[in-house]
Amino acid sequence: MFYKKLDIKRTAFSYALIEKKTNAEKYMNTVLQDYKYIVRQLAFENVKINEKQAEALLSSEAIISPKINHDSYYGWENGVAKHINHLGLYDSVIPLHFENRKYSKSSLNSSGIQNILLEKAKSKIADNEDILINETKIEKDYQVVVKAFILSDNENKNQRDWLPYAPNMIINNNRQLRDNFILWEDNLKLNVEIYAPQTNYVVINNDNAKISQIVSNYEKAFLKAQNELKNTQTLNIVSERIGDRTLYSLENQSLLNQKINEINKKLMEYNFFIEYKVIDEDKIDLYLSNKTNSLINKSYKIASNYPVKISPSVRAIDKEIKNRLIIKANKWVDFKTNTTELVDDVPVLLEPQAKKGEKSFYGGKWLYHSPASVDFTTIDESEILLINGKRIEVLDRHFSEILSNESLIIDNSSKEEENKIKSYEIKILKYEKNSGNVDSKLEYEYKIDLLINSNALSIDYKFYAWNPEENPDQKKLIEEYKKMLMVIY
Structure with a gap:
């Protein structure tokens, strides 16, 4: 089974014993100073624990502590200072003791390991998604990895560092006074990492119904737009500038927008509209777009190299x-x-x-x-x-x-x-x-x-024949000349 590490790490401190003294402060001033012992070998390995134990670790209701042999120390025996040879610790694996919490506390506050895992899984999904717990199989087999660190030996306690454990390292034991109790504490720290089985959660999208409706509207808008474009074959725009025959002109783009808007009015009921991109002087790419819903892509190309004819107006x-x-x-x-x-x-x-x-x-x-x-x-x-x-x-x-x-x-x-x-x-x-x-x-x-x-420029005329005997005006015109001839002859 594949295990995945949780983003939660516990730190636990080992302890030797807590004893009650009637005059603890005076007692601490009379006893021998801190003693030391050697931990020869600690072979750490993954430890399997059950769900209840994992919950106890994560909720700080238990502390992990190695078992320390307290018969090996430098100290007092029957009021006489005596050195007792230490036996050392030869356990190959650190045993885990789930006891009441002492003084190592975790910030985690949860009632169950599954809830912890569930909350972690929820942080990975979208706001419009939910996890179907009843359909998700969660394994209840967990593992613990323990890593030991020993506080370095330095007279200046402020300069002591936590060092990763190595075989035969010396552990410094020290004493502390707490509320009239004397605490003998081993300077051994354990980092505990818990691994949970990788779980494939069943996730449902609450917007599926909405997406279904949007897809239906898209199909209707696509067919409507496609029919409009097929019927026209070409988008014809009429320009007021006879020498302006390119779509790179802002004026012609404005005229093209008016044509596109005529089609978009027929698509309003579907919440989709047509956009375009100029790719040549008389060609565009067309897209079916939406700007109101983030559940689907913004736009889909529906036509390439669609022709636009620019004609001058009368x-x-x-x-x-x-x-x-x-x-x-x-x-x-x-x-x-x-x-x-x-x-x-x-x-x-x-x-x-x-x-x-x-x-x-x-x-x-x-x-x-x-x-x-x-x-x-x-x-x-x-x-x-x-x-x-x-x-x-x-x-x-x-x-x-x-x-x-x-x-x-x-x-x-x-x-x-x-x-x-x-x-x-x-x-x-x-x-x-x-x-x-x-x-x-x-x-x-x-x-x-x-x-x-023709009539506006025509000269009105009429021919009259020369006949003085019939025409009084002609006769009057020549009468004087006739009288003159008679006088002469």
């Missing part, structure tokens, strides 16, 4: 495009104001700006009353400019053109011409850099429609 693209696509209106005559003064042409919004698709953005439809100039500067070769479906060659990354109606003079007699409005579709295609501008690498498409109203 407003961001429109703002960015407007910084480079400049449409400048001219002046025109607004006949509705009954004046011929030239005024600034203020375009009229016919259709609002909108996002038409995942990669398609619409800048609106605008009506102009006069020719408008278009000025566009590209970023690099990854952009293409189209007007009415025709690709425009952009030299040195710059394009400038005046968009005008080709029919500035119309015949009001023709209703078809009267209602004619010239339309221009301006489209900008932005591709990923170094992608060859293939459709699969399209980042976004921006389109804006411009309309030039």
